[in-house]
Amino acid sequence: MRAADALVKALEMEGVEVVFGIPGGAIIEVYDAIYDSGIEHITTRHEQGATHAADGYARASGRVGVAFATSGPGATNTVTGITTAYMDSSPIVVFTGQVPTSMIGNDAFQEADITGITMPVTKHNYLITDPKDMLKTVKEAFHIASTGRPGPVLIDLPKDVTVADIEFEYPKKVSLPGYKPKMEGHPKQIKRAAELIMEAERPMILAGGGVIISNASKELVELAETIPAFVATTLMGKGSIPENHPLCLGFIGMHGSKYANYAVSESDLIIAVGCRFSDRTTGNLAKFAPDAKIVHIDIDPAEIGKNVRVDVPIVGDAKKVLAKLKKYVQYKQRKMWEDKVSEWRRKYPLKYNPDGFKPQYVIERACEIMPDAIVTTEVGQNQMWAAQFFKVKYPRQFITSGGLGTMGFGFPAAIGAQVAFPEKTVIDIAGDGSFFMNIQELATCVKYEIPVKVLVLNNGYLGMVRQWQELFYRERYSATCIGCEKTGFEAIARGFGAIGMTIESPSDVDDALREAKEIDAPVVIDFRVDYQANVFPMVPPGAALNEIIDEE
Amino acid sequence: MRHTIAVLVENKPGVLARVASLFRRRGFNIESLTVGTTEREDLSRMTIVVEGDEKVVEQVTKQLNKLIETIKVSEISEGSVERELCLIRVHAPPEKRGEIVELTNIFRARIVDVSRDSFIIEVTGDEDKVNAFIDLMRQYGIKELARTGKVAMVRGNKK
Ligand SMILES: Cc1ncc(C[n+]2csc(CCOP(=O)(O)OP(=O)(O)O)c2C)c(N)n1
Ligand SMILES: [Mg+2]
Numbered sequence: 001m002r003a004a005d006a007l008v009k010a011l012e013m014e015g016v017e018v019v020f021g022i023p024g025g026a027i028i029e030v031y032d033a034i035y036d037s038g039i040e041h042i043t044t045r046h047e048q049g050a051t052h053a054a055d056g057y058a059r060a061s062g063r064v065g066v067a068f069a070t071s072g073p074g075a076t077n078t079v080t081g082i083t084t085a086y087m088d089s090s091p092i093v094v095f096t097g098q099v100p101t102s103m104i105g106n107d108a109f110q111e112a113d114i115t116g117i118t119m120p121v122t123k124h125n126y127l128i129t130d131p132k133d134m135l136k137t138v139k140e141a142f143h144i145a146s147t148g149r150p151g152p153v154l155i156d157l158p159k160d161v162t163v164a165d166i167e168f169e170y171p172k173k174v175s176l177p178g179y180k181p182k183m184e185g186h187p188k189q190i191k192r193a194a195e196l197i198m199e200a201e202r203p204m205i206l207a208g209g210g211v212i213i214s215n216a217s218k219e220l221v222e223l224a225e226t227i228p229a230f231v232a233t234t235l236m237g238k239g240s241i242p243e244n245h246p247l248c249l250g251f252i253g254m255h256g257s258k259y260a261n262y263a264v265s266e267s268d269l270i271i272a273v274g275c276r277f278s279d280r281t282t283g284n285l286a287k288f289a290p291d292a293k294i295v296h297i298d299i300d301p302a303e304i305g306k307n308v309r310v311d312v313p314i315v316g317d318a319k320k321v322l323a324k325l326k327k328y329v330q331y332k333q334r335k336m337w338e339d340k341v342s343e344w345r346r347k348y349p350l351k352y353n354p355d356g357f358k359p360q361y362v363i364e365r366a367c368e369i370m371p372d373a374i375v376t377t378e379v380g381q382n383q384m385w386a387a388q389f390f391k392v393k394y395p396r397q398f399i400t401s402g403g404l405g406t407m408g409f410g411f412p413a414a415i416g417a418q419v420a421f422p423e424k425t426v427i428d429i430a431g432d433g434s435f436f437m438n439i440q441e442l443a444t445c446v447k448y449e450i451p452v453k454v455l456v457l458n459n460g461y462l463g464m465v466r467q468w469q470e471l472f473y474r475e476r477y478s479a480t481c482i483g484c485e486k487t488g489f490e491a492i493a494r495g496f497g498a499i500g501m502t503i504e505s506p507s508d509v510d511d512a513l514r515e516a517k518e519i520d521a522p523v524v525i526d527f528r529v530d531y532q533a534n535v536f537p538m539v540p541p542g543a544a545l546n547e548i549i550d551e552e
Numbered sequence: 553m554r555h556t557i558a559v560l561v562e563n564k565p566g567v568l569a570r571v572a573s574l575f576r577r578r579g580f581n582i583e584s585l586t587v588g589t590t591e592r593e594d595l596s597r598m599t600i601v602v603e604g605d606e607k608v609v610e611q612v613t614k615q616l617n618k619l620i621e622t623i624k625v626s627e628i629s630e631g632s633v634e635r636e637l638c639l640i641r642v643h644a645p646p647e648k649r650g651e652i653v654e655l656t657n658i659f660r661a662r663i664v665d666v667s668r669d670s671f672i673i674e675v676t677g678d679e680d681k682v683n684a685f686i687d688l689m690r691q692y693g694i695k696e697l698a699r700t701g702k703v704a705m706v707r708g709n710k711k
């Protein structure tokens with residue numbers, strides 16, 4: 001069998017239903033093979049779009065996302081998407097075409113050393129030089145991408161390898177002697193953690209993206225209710241507990257709520273699950289939760305002790321460890337602490353000045369009108385407002401580029417999420433600047449009838465950078481005015497064959513959102529919001545979480 | 553502090569690049585790195601000397617362990633068997649040859665090449681010994697020097 005056909009058959013055996021990509025000379029055999037397979041191929045308009053779409057598909061569904069690109073520029077265009085997936089531990093497998101093995105190293109036409117380029121941003125990658133390795137490699141790639149701490153895997157396919165004739169024998173098992181993720185958690189450490197929980201007077205759970213990845217939300221909520229402990233999340237952990245749950249304090253960090261940041265700062269025990277204590281989450285590390293002992297549960301041993309000192313390390317899968325931990329803890333009332341947190345919560349709600357046309361208002365209304373929608377975000381103020389004001393109800397509902405902060409991620413990720421869940425409403429909460437970074441994918445939405453709704457919070461600025469310039473650079477607005485008030489997103493949408501709307505007043509927001517929700521086609525709504533709006537509260541760079549400031 | 557780390561990896565193309573890439577990306581400093589075959593033909597062993605505190609070594613070890621092709625990472629504690637080989641081309645005029653030969657013998661080193669005005673001397677041993685010998689040779693004029701970097705092994709159980 002032609003190796004390209006074997007590859008496609010292997011993808012089918014891995015349960016792949018859809019691939020995002022763009023063909024080219026070096027990968028043309030694989031495209032020839034997929035032509036009459038049962039796998040749907042969605043041609044994006046840029047390979048970055050393809051990788052983000054595969055990533056969005058993976059994050060929304062929990063299944064492995066797959067992207068194809070040709071050699072050279074096709075391959076290099078995938079790098080931002082791969083890195084985005086890497087930073088947020090998202091399982092994708094990317095196949096790139098490569099020049100024939102005989103020409104590798106000769107600077108042949110469209111040759112790029114993509115395995116070299118992506119080495120630091122993939123969980124693992126392969127250059128297949130012997131066609132006999134094809135099937136074994138595919139098997140390994142899917143296994144590595146989706147197990148342990150998930151991540152992107154890239155397979156580079158020289159053209160001659162894809163035309164070779166091979167036996168189709170798909171391996172049942174992988175043999176990777178150096179790869180054995182620890183799942184169970186050490187029983188002694190779990191007991192030790194339980195002891196600390198029982199001793200604690202001000203316990204907090206800090207839930208990261210790992211809880212969502214390991215499908216451990218149920219176990220998380222059960223543990224929180226048993227102790228009981230308030231749950232703060234990281235940005236990536238948003239959705240790990242329903243945000244209307246009485247124990248949920250929302251997300252902490254640079255733009256988290258005051259009460260969540262205060263609660264974490266004053267707690268005496270932090271049970272951190274599947275998070276990596278990034279600087280955006282912890283604020284000034286030296287002043288992070290000074291009184292707290294820390295239990296850190298993570299599947300990646302390298303995350304434990306990397307940024308914060310840890311009292312009880314537990315290497316294992318969040319779902320398994322949380323379930324076990326729950327068995328060792330009993331309910332204990334901690335009235336003073338509960339009252340204190342409730343008081344903070346009452347005193348310092350997330351708020352904004354409602355005068356004029358505020359971006360936060362659009363998000364609040366979207367949350368009200370489409371409470372079950374899958375929400376992706378771009379990066380910048382739009383992302384932080386979405387995190388603050390769109391209260392999500394279930395895991396995988398909120399999809400954002402947390403680690404890399406990739407502008408242009410949200411829209412193609414929404415495409416991927418919509419492909420995974422055709423029946424759901426999927427919205428991209430976008431900034432004007434970010435939307436431009438992958439706006440070409442509107443053509444993809446139209447062509448494949450993918451009814452993503454893009455809510456552009458059009459403030460005419462690279463708003464988050466503008467905010468920093470206002471606060472920390474004496475209002476010297478260097479290069480941040482992008483003047484999108486002159487850009488007609490409505491007309492652009494129409495030009496692509498999508499539906500466009502322009503909304504200039506808060507009183508029109510509800511109607512627009514309701515209408516968009518009912519339309520079974522891609523929609524772009526250009527919300528002409530006030531450009532002066534800033535994201536608050538804010539932990540200034542270098543400050544501790546409890547030094548969080550409000551808008552004057 | 554310097555630490556010696558032994559890494560058992562699958563003997564596959566690209567593994568060395570992965571290890572080097574990891575050190576560069578994480579900002580770890582390699583003092584020396586040796587790679588070679590082992591008792592098993594499908595495995596290679598790297599001996600890496602890194603500079604850093606305990607925290608750095610812990611991260612290095614954990615990150616190395618994360619590489620798919622890494623089978624085992626172990627820190628080689630002090631008191632283990634550590635060896636390095638060094639070739640030195642030293643200036644050896646007739647009137648100095650006696651002295652140099654004598655020093656070479658004291659260090660159980662070997663003269664492996666003799667030419668009109670120089671020797672090539674091979675010295676093996678732990679780092680201190682090699683350093684001491686190099687220091688002694690400086691007075692005669694070292695023309696060329698090549699060190700292999702260290703290989704190391706934990707001692708067997710004495711009981
Ligand atoms: C690809 C990329 N380039 C640059 C940045 C730096 N950056 C962070 S936020 C931001 C502004 C985003 O503007 P916009 O999408 O309009 O969002 P707003 O903050 O205005 O809501 C920029 C340029 C980034 N995060 N990603
Ligand atoms: Mg903007």
